[in-house]
């Protein structure tokens with residue numbers, strides 16, 4: 235077995251209450267690494283086209299990669315893969331917490347959950363005894379994710395759902411500790427299987443090719459992270475909320491259901507404000523991660539809870555015109571406890587508010603007003619009253635009440651908190667990302683609008699190239715499985731310290747922006763020596779050389795396989811779009827329309843090696859060794 | 863309507879105000895000068911706090927407009943923007 239892998243896939247049948255261990259397929263691991271890549275390959279091969287995402291035929295796949303179980307910073311994440319009930323296409327999400335470590339200690343690379351239990355169940359897996367217990371979960375059914383985890387064994391690591399998953403809220407997630415695999419409704423799929431929790435334990439150690447080099451190098455990386463202006467300073471001090479004032483200044487902070495990109499009270503929602511006013515002094519982190527981007531806050535009547543991330547601050551703050559960070563923290567707590575994605579939740583709430591504002595929906599729900607929101611969040615999680623309709627997300631709500639021109643989703647997945655009208659590459663990424671309107675499947679905005687060396691985000695230069703490179707690398711990172719925030723460390727400290735008005739900075743930005751796209755992609759595609767930390771970690775752990783070029787190729791392979799999955803499930807190039815509001819309404823003075831997707835998409839398809847209607851060409855699939 | 867200035871958090875804390883407003887500014891350079899003057903007696907502090915901040919008018923960096931000569935009109939928002947990462 236390749237080093238870095240436990241070498242085993244555990245397959246569990248919930249209806250039959252049976253299980254078996256199978257060897258990990260080395261060829262698949264070589265081609266797809268693990269995590270999201272391996273899981274997508276399994277889903278493609280093991281499920282027929284057209285299944286009901288909430289039916290027993292759907293698989294729920296938990297997958298780790300070769301970095302999991304090591305002490306590498308940011309490396310304790312697992313991926314969940316299934317058909318998405320929200321989009322009807324590929325569903326996946328990754329999550330920190332401790333479950334990935336638990337899986338690797340139990341000697342399990344991938345867990346495949348099949349079929350549906352006859353009544354609520356939970357799984358307890360002991361990797362040392364190769365035992366899987368199917369335990370009644372009737373007593374846990376209905377409980378929140380926090381209470382559930384408290385009641386489960388302390389010796390295990392857990393992945394659980396809350397009432398939202400049980401009630402098939404289409405944007406329900408799966409929770410480990412205080413972290414959530416939030417997007418695409420993976421929690422609803424777990425709920426559809428009547429599976430409340432998976433608990434794993436074991437005492438195996440990760441077998442690596444060169445542990446000495448790994449250890450010495452990891453020490454260096456920790457130091458590098460500590461000194462880095464983003465990973466060691468701003469994210470550590472302010473969490474992801476440290477970006478609120480930046481997106482607000484760039485006019486891309488979703489406000490009033492994306493009617494605007496600037497919120498007057500944004501500063502009150504920022505990570506800096508949280509540091510000054512709400513932080514209890516406890517910063518939290520996924521295991522082994524020195525970045526500690528999580529923070530606790532005290533919320534009246536609730537207690538000390540996880541502080542909200544940027545996405546939550548924006549989608550449940552500015553986008554609802556709420557500037558009260560404590561209230562957003564309280565809603566975030568309820569959403570986490572119910573087990574729901576706050577991006578989709580916030581966007582669905584803002585859509586409902588606009589429906590009410592336009593007289594298309596009769597409800598007591600208004601921008602800028604907190605009244606009724608807490609109750610509505612509970613109603614969504616429990617599918618009660620109006621909440622039952624919002625539980626189906628923005629796309630379905632628009633199908634019922636109208637308003638598709640301001641329904642902020644792509645492929646059914648609600649848009650994240652970077653308005654693409656001020657970030658054109660991010661818009662192309664949203665439109666083409668296989669799971670729908672999400673930012674962490676590439677994070678192009680970091681290269682063009684919010685990072686330390688940005689290009690003009692509102693012209694066409696590189697706007698089809700950046701998403702390709704970023705989506706590829708994100709696919710690889712989500713397959714290792716590493717935290718996507720690691721990519722923020724790729725821009726060195728020296729660049730962060732440059733004055734943006736200086737000649738040197740402007741010259742560098744000019745040179746970057748005017749690079750031919752093919753040259754940029756070509757440079758990224760060179761297969762050589764490992765340079766970046768994750769390339770070196772993979773190399774030291776597995777014994778196989780990984781460089782930027784290798785990861786671009788593997789990432790492209792995963793991305794194209796996801797694309798083929800989506801096409802098989804009936805999605806087409808017509809789904810590679812942005813909400814009409816983003817395409818046609820301007821939020822910038824002097825700009826007479828919205829995002830110019832129509833000018834960029836053909837070029838994106840061509841550079842991907844796809845036909846004019848967005849289908850990967852046979853030669854592209856052959857070059858990437860994508861078997862379909 | 864005056865020109866509004868969106869400060870960084872650190873600048874806002876220093877000045878005790880989240881936003882500033884100026885009448886009569888014609889260009890970005892005017893706005894920056896007026897902002898610097900608010901740091902009465904401590905212009906060096908202004909220089910320190912803005913050293914790595916870019917400047918945007920209505921969300922568009924002045925680097926992609928006319929730099930410090932970028933004109934401003936009543937109702938515009940001039941923002942000091944620091945690079946940041948979120949997720």
Ligand code: SF4
Nearest residue numbers: 308520523525527717
């Ligand atoms: S950067 Fe934050 S989310 Fe990522 S691994 Fe570290 S603590 Fe977890």
